[in-house]
Amino acid sequence: MGLKRNVPLSAALGYKGQGPFLAFILHRVGGAGMAIFITMHVLSTFAEMRGLAIGDALNKVYTSPPFQIFILFCVLFHAINGLRITLLDIFHAKLMPHYRKIIAVEWVVFILVFGFAAVSVVATAIGRM
Amino acid sequence: MEVTVKIFRYNPEKDARGNYVTYKIEAEPTDRILDVLEHIKGKTDGALSFRRSCAHGVCGSDAMRINGRNRLACKVLVRDVGANITIEPLLGMKVKKDLIVDMEPFFNNYKKMTPYLVNNSPLPADGRERLQSPEQRARFDESTKCILCAACTTSCPSFWANDEYFGPAAFVTAHRFIFDSRDEGASQRLMVLAETDGTVRCHTAYNCTDACPREIHITQAIGDLKMAMVTGKLE
Numbered sequence: 001m002g003l004k005r006n007v008p009l010s011a012a013l014g015y016k017g018q019g020p021f022l023a024f025i026l027h028r029v030g031g032a033g034m035a036i037f038i039t040m041h042v043l044s045t046f047a048e049m050r051g052l053a054i055g056d057a058l059n060k061v062y063t064s065p066p067f068q069i070f071i072l073f074c075v076l077f078h079a080i081n082g083l084r085i086t087l088l089d090i091f092h093a094k095l096m097p098h099y100r101k102i103i104a105v106e107w108v109v110f111i112l113v114f115g116f117a118a119v120s121v122v123a124t125a126i127g128r129m
Numbered sequence: 130m131e132v133t134v135k136i137f138r139y140n141p142e143k144d145a146r147g148n149y150v151t152y153k154i155e156a157e158p159t160d161r162i163l164d165v166l167e168h169i170k171g172k173t174d175g176a177l178s179f180r181r182s183c184a185h186g187v188c189g190s191d192a193m194r195i196n197g198r199n200r201l202a203c204k205v206l207v208r209d210v211g212a213n214i215t216i217e218p219l220l221g222m223k224v225k226k227d228l229i230v231d232m233e234p235f236f237n238n239y240k241k242m243t244p245y246l247v248n249n250s251p252l253p254a255d256g257r258e259r260l261q262s263p264e265q266r267a268r269f270d271e272s273t274k275c276i277l278c279a280a281c282t283t284s285c286p287s288f289w290a291n292d293e294y295f296g297p298a299a300f301v302t303a304h305r306f307i308f309d310s311r312d313e314g315a316s317q318r319l320m321v322l323a324e325t326d327g328t329v330r331c332h333t334a335y336n337c338t339d340a341c342p343r344e345i346h347i348t349q350a351i352g353d354l355k356m357a358m359v360t361g362k363l364e
Contacts, residue, residue: 002141002231003224007289011220015284016197020335024286027332085333092352099335099348 033074158208189278247314281337
């Protein structure tokens with residue numbers, strides 16, 4: 001007898017881990033975001049080839065500035081965080097004791113790169129208006 | 130000070146699911162969470178169930194989620210967590226009653242690591258102990274500190290998803306023996322670690338390192354194991 005061991009998403013997300021746990025969650029959000037984008041892209045191309053109106057609608061969604069900013073977040077965070085993980089795996093003996101500082105560096109790099117990219121998207125969108 | 134304690138309760142004989150019960154008690158800022166639980170059990174609700182043994186951070190019996198983090202109840206003070214305290218059982222294990230979880234899957238994973246010294250070589254010529262230099266001992270010193278409280282394993286997202294995943298505590302045990310210069314079972318353990326439920330599922334979320342009450346750098350130990358698997362070297 002006893003409660004099942006299933007860990008609901010709310011309980012998992014509610015666990016108070018530190019910076020690396022947040023990075024772990026955002027890494028998966030980034031991966032899921034990219035999968036959604038690629039799926040939409042494939043579906044819209046397929047629909048447009050068939051002359052279906054849904055293709056155009058999907059196209060409008062993923063070319064809209066908010067979605068572009070979202071996908072930029074996904075790609076850039078996934079890439080920069082992936083780089084951090086790879087470096088920690090390869091040079092773990094030297095770098096792992098400094099993992100908190102490395103997370104801080106990652107956030108600085110990410111905010112700079114993402115900020116520049118997001119501003120570019122917004123500026124382009126405003127220029128089109 | 131008055132402390133509000135919200136505790137996860139589950140009685141398998143009455144409840145279909147768990148619920149939270151809130152208690153208001155007087156506690157000193159220097160009281161441990163274990164003292165708070167003992168107070169509630171002794172004065173308010175004798176049916177409250179939790180594990181405890183040494184109460185000094187050595188036996189590892191009282192690991193639980195305290196304000197959303199895995200901690201030993203005997204090592205956390207009220208002043209560390211404030212006047213609003215939420216206490217829940219470890220995640221990823223079956224809850225048997227209140228804060229007591231079924232540790233069987235955890236120990237099954239531990240056993241897979243061959244958690245004892247393997248050495249079939251004849252004894253040294255003098256018939257006495259197998260000597261080891263201080264440097265050789267230092268190689269695995271940290272991983273000998275593990276008390277098998279399961280705080281690390283049950284803070285790991287990979288374990289939450291799959292309890293067949295060996296988990297950080299099992300890896301620390303493997304590390305303790307693989308890097309012991311007297312041990313001869315490293316290759317056998319590394320083969321086990323290379324399985325699909327092995328170190329490959331560690332995604333460096335560092336929850337284990339944060340949760341460890343013995344401050345073992347678990348993610349680094351797992352990194353040592355990954356490197357040993359790739360290079361085949363134990364240096």
